[in-house]
Amino acid sequence: MENFLIKKEDDSIIYGSIYNLEMSNSNGGESKATHINDLDVKNIMIACHGFGSSRTRYTIKTLAQGLKDVVVISFDWPGHGDSDEKLLIKNCMDNYEQVYNYTIKRFSKARVFLFGSSFGGYMTLQFLKKHPECCAEKVFFKSPAIKMEKIFEMIANGEDMTKYSETPYVTPEGIEVYYEFYKEMLDIKITPENIVSKPEIFIFHGTNDKLSLFEDILEYKKDNVHIQVFDGVEHGFRGDHFEKMVEEIRKEIDMTI
Secondary structure, eight states: OEEEEEEOTTSOEEEEEEESOEEEEEETTEEEEEEOOGGGOOEEEEEEOOTTOOTTSHHHHHHHHHOTTSEEEEEOOTTSTTOOSOOOHHHHHHHHHHHHHHHHHHTTTSEEEEEEETHHHHHHHHHHHHOTTOOOSEEEEESOOTTHHHHHHHHSTTOOTTTGGGSSOBOGGGOOBOHHHHHHHHHTOOOGGGSOSSSEEEEEEETTOSSSOHHHHHTTOOTTEEEEEETTOOTTOOHHHHHHHHHHHHHHHHHOO
16 A cells, blocks of 8 residues: 655645555566556546544445555545545535546546545545546445434534534544535535536445435436345444445446457
């Protein structure tokens, strides 16, 4: 794994990691890792983690392990992982844009794919809404938090949202979340009309998801939106269902011309 930093104009830092930039070569029984030249990378995926997670935890790490022929690039959302930047939607969007531009510039000959888990799916949809010119071939979501403002109300430790504006912040999942973040989500809700016609979108979702409700996801079904249903599965699924998701993602990437 290779780590990278992007210093922003306000001196805050974006912390990122790149998986699968080395390939293993066997020579006389001895295995040796060789760094892949940036211009030789064929497929790259920008993978966004969920709320309360980070770029090096289970979802991103296990996804990258299952997609060995795909270079996976991830970064910490503000207030997550190594980042001490204030968690605001505008900061999340700025970081996404900067990592996207870094990616397409550095790996200029690679096909680009996007992945978002939970809150990472929400921000990816916001990114696509703002940037319909995005060059992504296909987009993949694991339990996307499409109605994030509603989900946040559920996970905010039972906080009375009418009094939330009077408090400095709440700390769901140990993350400092200011009222401004919640207000941003109320102001920029994602509607079915916001789902762009390109690229193709693949959603992997459990019917027993108590956070991002399955019936909410069905509202966003379109010709270019494909939903893989995992019966009885909850929001943060792992194990066999995660492996099945990775297998399907790998097939879709291989079929991309």
